[in-house]
Amino acid sequence: MNGIHDMGGMHGFGRVDREENEPVFHAAWEGRVLGISRACSAQHLFNIDESRHGIERMAPVDYLASSYYERWLDRTVRLLVEKGVITREELERRMAQLAGGVDPAPPHRDPKLLDRMLRATKERAHFRQPGPPPRFVTGDRVLTRSDAPVGHTRLPRYARGKHGAIDTVHGSFIFPDTNAHGQGEQPHALYSVRFDAADLWGASAEPCAPVHLDLWERYLEPAVTAPGRSPS
Amino acid sequence: MSDAHHEHGHHHREPESVLSLRVRALESLLVEKKLVASEAVDRIVGAYEQDIGPHNGAKVVARAWVDPAYKQRLLADGTEAIEELGFGGVDLKVVENRPGVHNMVVCTLCSCYPHALIGLPPVWYKSFEYRSRAVREPRVVLREFGVDLPESAEIRIWDSSAELRYLVLPERPAGTEGMSEAQLAEMVTRDAMIGVALVRSPAPAAR
Numbered sequence: 505m506n507g508i509h510d511m512g513g514m515h516g517f518g519r520v521d522r523e524e525n526e527p528v529f530h531a532a533w534e535g536r537v538l539g540i541s542r543a544c545s546a547q548h549l550f551n552i553d554e555s556r557h558g559i560e561r562m563a564p565v566d567y568l569a570s571s572y573y574e575r576w577l578d579r580t581v582r583l584l585v586e587k588g589v590i591t592r593e594e595l596e597r598r599m600a601q602l603a604g605g606v607d608p609a610p611p612h613r614d615p616k617l618l619d620r621m622l623r624a625t626k627e628r629a630h631f632r633q634p635g636p637p638p639r640f641v642t643g644d645r646v647l648t649r650s651d652a653p654v655g656h657t658r659l660p661r662y663a664r665g666k667h668g669a670i671d672t673v674h675g676s677f678i679f680p681d682t683n684a685h686g687q688g689e690q691p692h693a694l695y696s697v698r699f700d701a702a703d704l705w706g707a708s709a710e711p712c713a714p715v716h717l718d719l720w721e722r723y724l725e726p727a728v729t730a731p732g733r734s735p736s
Numbered sequence: 737m738s739d740a741h742h743e744h745g746h747h748h749r750e751p752e753s754v755l756s757l758r759v760r761a762l763e764s765l766l767v768e769k770k771l772v773a774s775e776a777v778d779r780i781v782g783a784y785e786q787d788i789g790p791h792n793g794a795k796v797v798a799r800a801w802v803d804p805a806y807k808q809r810l811l812a813d814g815t816e817a818i819e820e821l822g823f824g825g826v827d828l829k830v831v832e833n834r835p836g837v838h839n840m841v842v843c844t845l846c847s848c849y850p851h852a853l854i855g856l857p858p859v860w861y862k863s864f865e866y867r868s869r870a871v872r873e874p875r876v877v878l879r880e881f882g883v884d885l886p887e888s889a890e891i892r893i894w895d896s897s898a899e900l901r902y903l904v905l906p907e908r909p910a911g912t913e914g915m916s917e918a919q920l921a922e923m924v925t926r927d928a929m930i931g932v933a934l935v936r937s938p939a940p941a942a943r
Contacts, residue, residue, distance in 0.1 A: 509846065
């Protein structure tokens with residue numbers, strides 16, 4: 505989708521502000537959001553691609569006005585509601601109960617659940633899955649697709665319809681564009697593709713500043729040989 | 737979450753008490769449904785606060801600086817090489833800085849980052865400013881970070897658009913020949929492993 509999250513190359517944002525001695529979390533609730541979200545992933549309540557697309561679907565105005573962990577909270581609630589795990593009414597009711605000093609499910613020890621969750625969080629996510637052999641080899645010139653899909657994609661706008669060269673063949677990986685929409689993992693070849701800055705930014709490009717993106721084969725077509733050049 | 741407000745402005749925040757309450761309510765519901773154990777959340781938070789941080793990645797860099805064979809393995813297959821040092825859970829590609837080539841990592845679409853090696857990303861890495869500008873004007877951004885590279889140097893930007901994570905192997909600074917692996921690891925900063933800083937030669941007084 506052409507979402508607000510797709511920020512590469514946008515103008516209008518200023519200097520990068522840095523904070524000296526930045527804490528890991530700026531408030532306790534940020535850590536809880538991270539932990540809850542990780543726990544939901546470990547319980548397979550949503551996958552990584554659904555979770556990214558959950559943030560991308562925030563209203564652009566809200567996205568820009570929210571902090572990073574506010575976006576995570578919005579995403580986690582959105583996905584749990586969509587999947588029927590909780591309802592918004594239930595959440596509002598629980599907030600009112602907690603505000604009134606009542607917690608119907610206070611934090612408690614649940615050794616069996618804890619054990620299962622800790623094992624799940626240690627499991628390595630396997631994004632590499634067997635798929636068809638790659639069509640391109642290192643050095644091949646490619647052209648990225650220039651469509652505007654309504655769903656999730658990892659081909660950013662700034663790199664659509666652009667020429668690049670295959671830098672590395674990474675192997676076969678789960679395809680986010682389908683995995684975010686319950687359409688299966690559809691693993692296939694992933695490549696590191698190198699783009700010259702001038703091919704992305706034209707006359708305003710900085711010298712010697714190529715950009716590398718990890719792109720799936722379905723984002724790519726072979727580049728047509730330039731006119732006047734005879735195929736070797 | 738923010739249905740009720742439509743104020744513009746990057747620095748706007750919902751009042752913290754409402755956010756905190758919403759998070760507690762969410763956790764309470766998931767605990768009640770036996771989907772989440774609060775202690776598991778405690779441990780995840782604790783791991784990021786105490787165990788997982790740039791000191792992990794610094795060990796990998798220092799080992800590569802003192803052991804050329806390890807460096808070869810690290811550049812050829814980062815995923816396998818970090819497992820030798822007890823780190824894992826990530827498909828890793830290590831990119832090497834050398835004279836005339838500087839590498840810099842960003843995630844323009846979200847904020848992908850090699851957590852297992854350098855912890856959670858700082859706010860600036862997740863900021864709209866860094867995400868929008870790092871790919872288009874890396875030299876200007878690097879100068880803001882105090883890194884001024886010659887025009888002839890190539891700056892390779894790695895936009896983490898898939899499930900591979902990128903770690904920059906900085907150049908070992910001059911004047912560190914006699915230092916131990918542990919001393920070297922202490923010099924390696926998070927920012928150097930993202931590629932927005934260089935590892936500086938030790939000050940003469942510190943030698």
